[in-house]
Amino acid sequence: MTRYVMVADLRRCVGCQACTAACKEANATPPGVQWRRVLDIEIGEYPDVKRVFVPTGCQHCADPPCMHVCPTTATRQRDDGIVTIDYRLCIGCGYCAVACPYEARYKVTTPEFAFGADPTSAEDVGFDEGKIGVATKCTFCADRIDAGVAAGLVPGRDPAASPVCVNACVSGALAFGDIDDPGSEVSRLLKDNKSFRMHDELQTEPGFYYLWDH
């Protein structure tokens, strides 16, 4: 079996938001919608203050609450673990958004662009009427993965078959791949480092791991 997951090394992330920008560019998400977010957290008190950067987004849970509540079956899970939304089925009820513990879903009811009512040329190219009034979220760039696999590439190893956020990461903080493949980069990282998953107590089994120590 194949189970695609993402690994974020919190020790490496510098909060440059290159992943966020790459995602917005690739998916033409409107203002305020960040399928790949990076939390910028201050901890401690003066003079002992630190910043921590935490990439977040859809965790592609093995047991996704969003899929269970979806009344239309628009939200589904592929055999490789990626949770998808069929925009043609979604009615935009927002139930998945309130069921997601990771605040990973968005719904935009009217077309919005970065600089007013008219889209920039780049926004015009990426604009999709089908994403208005429905739930949207990170897809792990499933289209790139599918095209890459069809071309004989390995997701997570070959950039053309990997999510754009991983490709854009300047510090190597983001890794992607098949956790069921013991030889994959993500399997090696998880074997060699201490990790956690967010809201693990909810038993959603997120497919997003955070490395924090050796």
Place this chain on the structure above:
Amino acid sequence: MKQLVQTKLQRYWDIRAAANFSFGGTGSGLIMAAAIGAPSRPVMVVGLGFIGLGLLSVWLEIGRPWRAINVLFHPRTSWMTRESMLAPLLFAAGAATVFDARFAVLAAALAAGYLYCQARMLHASRGIPAWCQNESVPLMLATGVAEGTGLYLALGDASVAMIALALCAGIVREVAREIYRRALFRAKAPAGTLAWFSLREEKLLTVTRLVAIALLLAALGGWPTAAFGGLLVVATGWGLKTMLITRAAFTRGHVIQHTPTRGRDASHVVTPA
């Protein structure tokens, strides 16, 4: 842009969704009350009307209303689908009751199922601690029954048995709300959710609920306060659900179990503000 870790008030479900829970709860409660009392034609029509109004409200909220039929596609796990599937059956049974009172029991059973679906729908929202708290289910059920019996009194049937039933339902709702409130504090729900109980509007609602119970108690003693007491039970139920959906529904926020260790740094836990 700095993004601190904090919980947020959800903006996906607004007053229109709250109206579905309010009107749906009242309508289904009324149909159940009618089955116990006298399932008269006007009462049944009012009950179904409230449920229809609730569904219309939520239909106005969804992003793609002309695809609303898709809501029926996932009965295996979605409580929203189950609620939507029960609605036409409930309308059919309710309409049948208008012509033949023997269908009232069937309509009441379907109304109970409808109310249960609504309660479970909120409970399945795992991103919102105030909703997925286990104790929200009995609270939603209790307030639906209280509203239904209250409205039944307001519509004119102030028999002693129905007043007693409405009074019991009101008291049960009060107990369920207190159990729910304590459970939220025990579970360390988001600060915004817990602040709900200190809001001036919530205190006003609490006082009004107690006044409603007092009026029903007085009605049992022969005072002509049953209808007004019943109306207050309904109004406070709507208020409770409106607050629950639109004011107390904060997200979990992001919890960082371990901040990264760099050099001699110690790791920390970061929880939402």
